[in-house]
Amino acid sequence: MDGENARKHFVKSTSSSDNRWSFVCFCRDIAPETARGYVVKGNRLVVWRDAQGYVHVWNDQCPHRGDPLSSGEVNGCLITCLSHGWRFDVDGQRVRQLSEISTHHKASFIRVYRSKEHAEAIWVWIEPSRVQVTHVTRNP
Numbered sequence: 001m002d003g004e005n006a007r008k009h010f011v012k013s014t015s016s017s018d019n020r021w022s023f024v025c026f027c028r029d030i031a032p033e034t035a036r037g038y039v040v041k042g043n044r045l046v047v048w049r050d051a052q053g054y055v056h057v058w059n060d061q062c063p064h065r066g067d068p069l070s071s072g073e074v075n076g077c078l079i080t081c082l083s084h085g086w087r088f089d090v091d092g093q094r095v096r097q098l099s100e101i102s103t104h105h106k107a108s109f110i111r112v113y114r115s116k117e118h119a120e121a122i123w124v125w126i127e128p129s130r131v132q133v134t135h136v137t138r139n140p
């Protein structure tokens with residue numbers, strides 16, 4: 001199924017209240033433990049798939065200094081921004097190294113989008129919810 005057919009199939013099979021779902025890419029485009037960047041309706045998105053096969057769609061902007069997370073690395077269920085090594089779990093929470101000393105006191109956010117796989121494609125609900133990045137120390 002090509003992108004246009006996937007979109008038509010999806011639109012037919014959803015109610016009118018679901019008209020904010022937008023096609024992003026095909027499921028096969030995002031292998032486990034990879035990330036790619038896309039622009040959908042003017043929004044820069046990172047689409048990444050964790051090791052368990054779940055897809056995540058976030059704003060493609062690291063909350064540290066704004067570099068693209070789509071250039072990052074996915075290991076297991078974490079995505080790492082390669083610029084300065086900030087790592088995030090599937091909930092958008094930053095995972096800190098035990099050895100790190102906290103120098104950030106202000107809140108930072110990742111914009112996390114609702115997404116789903118349907119008709120061999122990945123779809124995004126374009127209104128993001130904000131996830132506050134807390135500074136919780138966890139085991140690396």
Ligand code: FES
Binds near residue numbers: 062066082086
């Ligand atoms: S910009 Fe991502 S860790 Fe610094």
